[in-house]
Amino acid sequence: MTPVLELANLSASYGPFRALFEVDLAVGEGEIVALLGANGAGKSTIARVISGLVSPSGGVMRLAGRPTVGWSAVRLRRAGVLHVPEGRGIFSSLSVEQNLILALAGESRRRRRMLVEEACARFAILGERRNQRAGSLSGGQQRLLSLAAALVDPPKILVADEISLGLAPNVLDEVYAALGALAAAGTALVLIEQQTTRAVDLADTAVVLHHGRVVYSGPPTEATAALAAGLSGPGSTPG
Ligand code: ATP
Numbered sequence: 001m002t003p004v005l006e007l008a009n010l011s012a013s014y015g016p017f018r019a020l021f022e023v024d025l026a027v028g029e030g031e032i033v034a035l036l037g038a039n040g041a042g043k044s045t046i047a048r049v050i051s052g053l054v055s056p057s058g059g060v061m062r063l064a065g066r067p068t069v070g071w072s073a074v075r076l077r078r079a080g081v082l083h084v085p086e087g088r089g090i091f092s093s094l095s096v097e098q099n100l101i102l103a104l105a106g107e108s109r110r111r112r113r114m115l116v117e118e119a120c121a122r123f124a125i126l127g128e129r130r131n132q133r134a135g136s137l138s139g140g141q142q143r144l145l146s147l148a149a150a151l152v153d154p155p156k157i158l159v160a161d162e163i164s165l166g167l168a169p170n171v172l173d174e175v176y177a178a179l180g181a182l183a184a185a186g187t188a189l190v191l192i193e194q195q196t197t198r199a200v201d202l203a204d205t206a207v208v209l210h211h212g213r214v215v216y217s218g219p220p221t222e223a224t225a226a227l228a229a230g231l232s233g234p235g236s237t238p239g
Contacts, residue, residue, distance in 0.1 A: 003026040003062075004027055004031075004063065004188040005026070005027045005050065005061075005062070005188055006026045006061065006062040006065075007023055008059055009022045009024065009058065010024070010061065011057050011058035012049055012054050012055075012056050019042050019045045020045055020056075020212045020213075021212045021213045022059065023042075023209075023214055025046070025190075025207055025214070027188040028188060029188055030187070031183070031204050031205070032179070032183050032204050032205075033189065033205045034203035035190055035192045035193075035206075035209065036207070036208050036209070036227060037208055037209035037210060037227075043192045043209055044161055044192065045212075046190075046192075047190070049061065050081060050083065050190065051073055051076060051082075052071055052075070053073055053083075063079055063080075080155050081156070081157045081159070082150055082155035082157065084146060084147060084158065084159070084161065085161050086161045090146050090149065091134060093133065094134055095131050095133060095134065096134055097131060100115075100120075100148065100152060102149070103153075104116070107153075115152045116152070118152070119149075119152050123144055125174065126141070126144060126148055138168070139166050140171045140172075141171065143163065143167060147160070147163060147178065148178075157190070158179075158182065158188070158190070159192070162194060163175055164176075164193060164199075165195075176202060179191070179202065180202060191203060196223075200223060200224055204220070205217065206220040208223050
């Protein structure tokens with residue numbers, strides 16, 4: 001079956017600095033790919049290429065088989081690609097509920113109400129604090145709010161960049177349960193994580209990056225070994 005998202009032989013640079021070398025990656029409908037690797041390996045650059053913030057210098061990206069060469073971030077977003085970047089990305093002076101409403105600005109009033117109720121039910125911690133100023137939440141709860149705001153209207157492809165960073169274990173449980181439910185409903189997920197345990201448990205496939213190259217692609221359980229073994233090189237890539 002044609003993958004929902006595919007990167008083929010993809011390279012990217014920041015000026016003279018080459019960040020990605022001939023990266024191959026494919027994600028099917030409802031599939032979860034964990035993108036792993038050390039600091040500076042190129043994970044966020046892949047996220048930026050997928051969401052159109054960085055243009056590839058070589059190779060191609062395809063959405064459902066269709067090349068997206070020259071597509072803007074807005075066009076990719078309209079096509080169903082959602083990137084939740086590192087950091088919080090919420091409006092701290094607004095309430096939790098107002099943040100969710102803002103994420104639904106294009107929807108009818110009635111649908112907005114319904115989707116906000118759904119988000120508050122899905123993330124109980126946010127439901128309890130819906131009238132609280134978002135800036136008064138803990139860092140982890142703010143992160144959860146940014147995810148909830150992104151998920152009120154489920155995308156075709158979600159790229160989550162270090163979503164678990166700084167989350168308390170109970171919040172992390174909520175986040176990962178939501179990600180699992182999202183994939184079960186058909187969203188293709190690229191989970192970028194440095195803390196690999198959760199991602200490896202949830203993912204169908206893992207891709208390990210090292211200095212901008214894919215050094216492993218295959219079952220998540222073996223990816224941990226590939227990472228731990230100090231990334232033994234391109235020879236470790238099965239198939
Ligand atoms: P981290 O977990 O630290 O974000 P990462 O695996 O996501 O790491 P990237 O952020 O993709 O790595 O960075 C890959 C390489 O590109 C690094 O060497 C980084 O210094 C470089 N880089 C990233 N962003 C830029 C930029 N805007 N300009 C120049 N170089 C950059």
